[in-house]
Amino acid sequence: RGDSWQKTAGLGGYDIMVLKLTNSALPGPKPKLFVTSAIHAREYATTELVTRFAEYLVNHYGTDADATWLIDHHELHFMLHANPDGRKQAETGLSWRKNTNDNYCSFWPNYRGADLNRNFEFSWGCCGGSSGSECDATYRGPSAASEPETQAVQNYVRANFADNRGPDPSDPAPDDTSGVYLDIHSHGKLLLWPWGHTSDPAPNGTQLQTMGRKLAFWNDHSPEQAIGLYPTDGTTDGVGYGELGVASFTYELGTAFFESCSYFEDTIVPDNMPSLIYAAKVVRTPYMTPAGPDALSPALSDGAAAPGVTPGTPVTLQATVNDTRYNNSNGAEPTQNVVAAEVYVDTPPWVTGATAIAMSASDGAFDATV
Ligand code: 0X9
Numbered sequence: 001r002g003d004s005w006q007k008t009a010g011l012g013g014y015d016i017m018v019l020k021l022t023n024s025a026l027p028g029p030k031p032k033l034f035v036t037s038a039i040h041a042r043e044y045a046t047t048e049l050v051t052r053f054a055e056y057l058v059n060h061y062g063t064d065a066d067a068t069w070l071i072d073h074h075e076l077h078f079m080l081h082a083n084p085d086g087r088k089q090a091e092t093g094l095s096w097r098k099n100t101n102d103n104y105c106s107f108w109p110n111y112r113g114a115d116l117n118r119n120f121e122f123s124w125g126c127c128g129g130s131s132g133s134e135c136d137a138t139y140r141g142p143s144a145a146s147e148p149e150t151q152a153v154q155n156y157v158r159a160n161f162a163d164n165r166g167p168d169p170s171d172p173a174p175d176d177t178s179g180v181y182l183d184i185h186s187h188g189k190l191l192l193w194p195w196g197h198t199s200d201p202a203p204n205g206t207q208l209q210t211m212g213r214k215l216a217f218w219n220d221h222s223p224e225q226a227i228g229l230y231p232t233d234g235t236t237d238g239v240g241y242g243e244l245g246v247a248s249f250t251y252e253l254g255t256a257f258f259e260s261c262s263y264f265e266d267t268i269v270p271d272n273m274p275s276l277i278y279a280a281k282v283v284r285t286p287y288m289t290p291a292g293p294d295a296l297s298p299a300l301s302d303g304a305a306a307p308g309v310t311p312g313t314p315v316t317l318q319a320t321v322n323d324t325r326y327n328n329s330n331g332a333e334p335t336q337n338v339v340a341a342e343v344y345v346d347t348p349p350w351v352t353g354a355t356a357i358a359m360s361a362s363d364g365a366f367d368a369t370v
């Protein structure tokens with residue numbers, strides 16, 4: 001189905017492989033989700049969760065409507081391990097966060113390397129959110145994007161997303177900007193959006209907050225602007241949002257770096273899978289769609305599974321449309337009454353020739369948030 005491994009076209013011959021999923025038989029351009037995991041080597045749950053998400057998409061293509069629609073009409077890009085050399089160190093039992101660059105802190109080899117999540121160009125070293133000391137956990141590196149892993153991520157993001165944001169810190173990306181970038185970390189059960197280097201809200205801060213509260217509805221993470229955790233500069237979301245205006249989020253999964261398998265299987269996977277699916281569903285317009293309702297539990301009157309309907313057989317479709325599903329633990333997201341609902345069969349609304357079928361309200365009037 002067009003799944004393939006892509007190279008990041010890194011500098012100095014250094015590449016990190018990216019798994020790209022889409023149905024190549026359907027023409028693009030298609031909106032893109034890009035996910036990085038384990039840029040901090042010891043954050044083990046991150047790579048496995050994102051791998052499970054990729055497996056869900058591939059294994060359910062053709063039977064699950066969400067997986068099928070996501071792969072047909074979107075591109076899903078996964079850099080499953082953004083710090084492979086650090087991973088090898090973590091696998092020896094060390095709590096390894098940084099990369100393994102032995103140009104830094106060579107005197108204490110277990111503290112060598114740069115913190116890749118302080119090495120990105122945007123806002124690098126600007127604001128007291130990183131360290132200039134080589135052996136520190138948040139060492140930012142000697143210069144912006146000095147590290148090959150940083151360059152690989154930056155190059156990949158720049159190659160895959162258009163620049164939608166002006167040069168001024170207060171320039172917002174337009175409402176219809178497409179694309180989502182997720183950087184998956186652990187731990188702390190947080191859902192973070194820019195900025196991390198200033199307490200000023202980002203120019204798209206309200207929209208990022210809306211989507212962050214939606215993503216955190218499922219995983220019960222605390223949704224907040226990144227600086228609410230602590231100040232950071234030179235982070236991954238700088239190339240996504242700061243440079244290009246792409247809606248960018250940082251997940252902090254779970255409760256530990258070396259997470260227990262039982263917590264991972266029983267809580268992290270079931271809580272975060274629907275959050276990732278939601279992020280993928282809104283990549284066409286992440287600054288608009290999350291402000292509106294979710295269409296839930298579509299069901300046919302005759303009980304037939306959707307792929308099983310014989311052409312020409314009349315059926316009635318029922319669904320719940322719900323505008324209240326946000327994590328309101330840090331504030332209260334506004335909601336609106338649902339005023340209409342439409343169904344599209346097979347052809348999505350944005351494709352020329354798509355036909356809307358109006359739905360009616362089961363209680364006679366569209367006058368409620370659900
Ligand atoms: O400090 C970090 O890099 C992240 N936390 S972690 O425990 N995984 O190391 C948080 C970064 C949050 N800031 C931004 N995303 N801007």
Ligand code: ZN
Binds near residue numbers: 117185
């Ligand atoms: Zn991290």
